[in-house]
Amino acid sequence: MDSCKKFIRGLWAATENARIIMKKELRSYFVSPVAYIVMVVFLLITGFPFFMTFFLNGQAELRMFFQLLPLTLAILIPAVTMRLFAEEKNTGSFEMLLTLPVSVRDVVAGKILAASVFSAVMISPTLIYGVSILFVGSPDLGPMIGGYLGAVLLAASYSAIGVFSSSLTKNQIVAFIIALGICIFLWVIDVFLPLFPVVIVNLFDYISVNSHFASVSKGVLDSRDLIYFASVIALSAMGTVKSIEERR
Numbered sequence: 001m002d003s004c005k006k007f008i009r010g011l012w013a014a015t016e017n018a019r020i021i022m023k024k025e026l027r028s029y030f031v032s033p034v035a036y037i038v039m040v041v042f043l044l045i046t047g048f049p050f051f052m053t054f055f056l057n058g059q060a061e062l063r064m065f066f067q068l069l070p071l072t073l074a075i076l077i078p079a080v081t082m083r084l085f086a087e088e089k090n091t092g093s094f095e096m097l098l099t100l101p102v103s104v105r106d107v108v109a110g111k112i113l114a115a116s117v118f119s120a121v122m123i124s125p126t127l128i129y130g131v132s133i134l135f136v137g138s139p140d141l142g143p144m145i146g147g148y149l150g151a152v153l154l155a156a157s158y159s160a161i162g163v164f165s166s167s168l169t170k171n172q173i174v175a176f177i178i179a180l181g182i183c184i185f186l187w188v189i190d191v192f193l194p195l196f197p198v199v200i201v202n203l204f205d206y207i208s209v210n211s212h213f214a215s216v217s218k219g220v221l222d223s224r225d226l227i228y229f230a231s232v233i234a235l236s237a238m239g240t241v242k243s244i245e246e247r248r
Contacts, residue, residue: 021102025110062143069151070213073183074187081165108244115160119156142218143218157236212225
């Protein structure tokens with residue numbers, strides 16, 4: 001019984017520490033002009049195909065918006081996450097952070113949560129696209145809800161990859177390039193499936209983020225897709241923890 005209570009207290013403390021780190025990072029996001037620039041660029045990129053489809057073609061749908069979302073997030077989220085560890089390492093505040101009464105896991109979880117929440121905030125204004133469609137047409141709510149759920153899961157996965165990349169270097173540009181490379185690889189890998197031997201096609205198809213995002217965005221909640229996104233986040237988080245602990 002005592003061991004159970006200690007575990008619960010430890011879990012609560014870890015969660016509270018991660019929340020403190022998350023709030024700190026979110027505050028730093030919203031005082032930085034870079035965050036607002038990224039948000040504006042995201043809305044411009046995603047808004048253009050929607051308004052083209054909606055006004056010029058007269059089609060009340062979000063298909064083009066969701067098709068472009070994986071690539072758009074793969075480019076922009078690395079810009080959001082590149083500073084999370086790299087900047088602190090460069091300025092020397094990283095060592096100070098490690099002296100605080102928090103574990104490396106708390107710090108990593110807090111930073112991933114902050115990047116994920118910011119990404120969700122960045123995506124949220126696009127809900128107006130869905131509302132607009134509801135007023136003028138009768139869209140299937142399943143794919144629309146699934147599309148936004150998939151967008152949040154995708155953003156959280158890319159955020160975790162970005163945090164991992166930022167933990168590898170002191171240079172923000174290098175962190176951006178590493179994260180961009182990984183995210184683009186996960187996005188583009190399914191294009192080359194016909195070139196792979198049949199034996200490994202299923203493996204690379206599973207690695208591809210597109211197949212899982214497309215499945216969720218159809219309104220189909222398959223446990224394999226949820227496990228995929230959870231695995232990307234967990235593996236990135238573990239890689240970040242290992243990277244930081246090796247440099248302590």
